[in-house]
Amino acid sequence: MMSMEQDPPRRQIRGRNASIGSLAKRKGSPRHQDGASLPGKRKRYSGRHLPEDIWHHICSFLPLKDAARAARASRFFRDSWRCHPNLKFSKETMGFNENARILSKMTTKYNSRVGHILKNHSGMGVKTLRLKFYGPYNANSSTRLDSWLEIAVKPGIEELVLTLQSKREGSFDKENYNFPCALLSNGSGNSIRVLDLIGCAFRPTEGLGCMRSLTSLSLCYVHITGDELGFLLSNSLALERLKVSCCNDIIFIQIPCLLQRLRSLRVSQCDMLQVVESKAPNISSFDIHFDGKNVEMLLGESLRAKEIEISHPCALRDARTTLPSSMPNLETLTIYSYEEDFGTPMLPSKFLHLRYLVITVIEWAFPATYDIFSLVSFLDASPCLETFDLDVRMRRQGHDWIFEDASWLERTPGHRYRNLRRVRIARFCSRKMLVKLTCHILENAPSLECLTLDIAPDRIKHMRSADDPIKFVREAPRALEAIRTCIEGKVPSTAKLIVLEPTPWC
Template sequence: MEQLDLIYREQREHELRLRQIQIRDGSTSSLARRKGSPLRRNDDYPEGKRRGYSGTELPEDIWWHIHSLMTMRDAARAACVSRSFLCSWRCYPNLIFNTKIIGMSRDTGFTCRVDDILKKHSGIGVKTFNLDFTYCCKPKAYEYLHRWLQIAVTPGIEKLTLVMPGNEDVSFPCPVLSDENGSSVRYLHLVHCAFHPTDSLGCLRNLTVLHLDWVRITGDELGYLLSSCVALERLELRRCYEITYLKIPSWLQKLSYLQVLECGKLRLLKNEAPNIHSFHFRGGQVEVSLGEALRLKNLDMECYRVLRYVHEELPYSVPNLETISICSHSELVAFTPSNKFLHLKHAGICIMGACDYLSLVSLLDAAPLLETFDLSLVTFRNSMGELLSEDPSHLRRVVGYRHDKLQRVKISSFYSSKSLVELTSHILENSASLECLRLDTTDGRGIKCSAERSHKCAHLDRPMEARKAVLVIRKHIKGKVPSTVKLEVVEPCRRCYPVEL
């Protein structure tokens, strides 16, 4: 009701402005006050009666605009108390249906309520249609889907979202996007359904965002879809398991963001779009070719042998990288890039499995402008005691490398590895601008319990190794930290792991 009061106040102000304009223009309209008579407020009416406002002075398009600014629930309530809003309700532009908005959490009630609302809607003026069927498991509900889409997906619609339950086999009816219905769509998001476009679809020429999650679509079908999406700016594919080959065509000149996550059967990803700015990929054994992505600034990759890919191809194909985040599975490789990332400022590397961490010095050297470096470790072997018996004089040193722009370094899941201590020592000795070094021995979580909690804090897979790592830091690293560098050591919680270090 507060929104309605605000609207009535706005209407009253609009009426007063109209009267002032009519007085200034000499209008003889019935709304203009007579010369010499003051403007009369609601409180001036006899017997304390307030003057009702019918809204007839406002043009219909203004009523529709005011109505469209409300949430769907408030718009429905306003339609129950206002004839003007009741009329505009049939053209309400933002149709968003989920259990929270509808107020029903189960099956038949939700379906009937949505069906009743759409039966009363004219289908004119719809800009957004969002249907979330996640918590509705009654199969008969999907019998309404095609008819609902035919009502809502009309010329002028801009955003279309459809979320289906994962345990149902539902196909998106592509014909609803044919002809002019799909020409205005700018945002398309489908979850848990089959989507089988053909080369006859060809009408999504204004689509800028395409997001497919758990969608059954093949690489060829996606190719048919992309063939008409010349305005596409953002493409997100998640868990689309039927795609084995993905080619991003060169005519997608406006495509700047590409995300491909966990498409389990994908074996080849080839990009030819020239203006990609950000690329996010997570997968298995996939051959990735980014082409000459000269505008690529942000790279986030997790897959097998990604370190070798970064080593052999990236400095040449994407020389303008500014941020890189990579996670390598089961890969032992000495990182020795022969070219440089001249614009790289932020680097994050996750290594699953042990390797010679000192070889990462060459990556730091390949990025002369690097400011932050985050290293996360996931090891599969017990390295306890590996360094404790070593004489510090046996630690290797790498000469001839300087990292003068490096300011912040973080190593998560730090453990007692000789090469890891060698890398840390090298950074401390060759980074004149270093401000902060954070060494986390607690699996990267760093969560400690409070005195009020009765249960343990975040579980440590190897608490003894974490304790050994703290001892190694004290013995081999702490004494090398310059006074200008802040050293942060995250230790195991002493309340939950009380063994004296």
């Protein structure tokens, strides 16, 4: 019987450089008779053995500016550059110095460079387009911007971020560029997952078409009406995150029940907005901010919401009155409040699942008679509360001296906060009712681990320019005296008291 000798199995190399190491040896390389390369001879590799799609993949990892430079040196990179999938244009990514003396010349060069790059791009394979366009805005600049978008916004694009920046930093609302919605009607809208527009007019109509992949929509300083936004939402059934801010043409926002996947809703600073109505059943995070005006919020289908952040007049009163029933599953509640009445109402309703409570009391819109101790209403209603963070932007009144009469410090009957572990009070001062609230917490929180009292104005991030830091510094010794006299002795041995005092510069 003849025996057949089999070749030994070849070991498969799976390393980072395996593809290069396993390439066929080039013809004509000088070698010994046994096939080994001659010593001292350097191997040269032209890249021709790599498939085209691999070159495209390698090029996709290069920053935009480096990929454009590499395209000048190699035909392979030039061909790959024409299909670069991630186009991110800003003065920073294009190497322009924002501190340049002649801003208009820098803007002209930037626009010229972006136009040159896009004209040399095939428009094929683009996945991401992030474009900052700098004004002034006129018919010529609008035509130019239209042509750029036509090159890059093709079927297959997944992320589109367009920011129209005016000459004055942060100014968007006076621009007059109309986003060409027709670009989203030719199949491009089907693949877009992220759409972020800043500083333009966006006029979607019923003929926009389906945006079946859209999961994140952000509109800021965008001219769009409530009806137009409704057309867009009704065609975006996969939407998960919606952010609308500073869109001053909107009067009414209606979130349809068809948005079953919507989880996060953020609405802020829309000057003409009067009503926000949500029928989406699965929103878990609300972020509603309106300074100086009342907006009616109809959140009847928000029973599953676990997180909400609100900022509007009388937010404390509204939150305590309506949220326990409309959002019974809340776990995190953040409130920025001003223009409140004399105190937060005491009610029997409960936040049965609330674990994190953050309250910011904005002093300059509060009456001097506001009872800060009434915030105990939130504590009494939250049996599962673990963290309470209070920022008291209220100065102590001149007549509010804690040592004049100690009767106000008598113990107030209340609930036991058995799960409360961490309490922080920023801008702590010697205001009577604030000291009483702190003592009340210490007396009724057996599981407390840490109490932080911050009396240092230099640590406060949101101090208004109208605030006088000297007044906060002068209050610091009074606050320290209140802590030593009224609070320190009530801190249980199992808890830590942290007092953040002013730094030496104060």
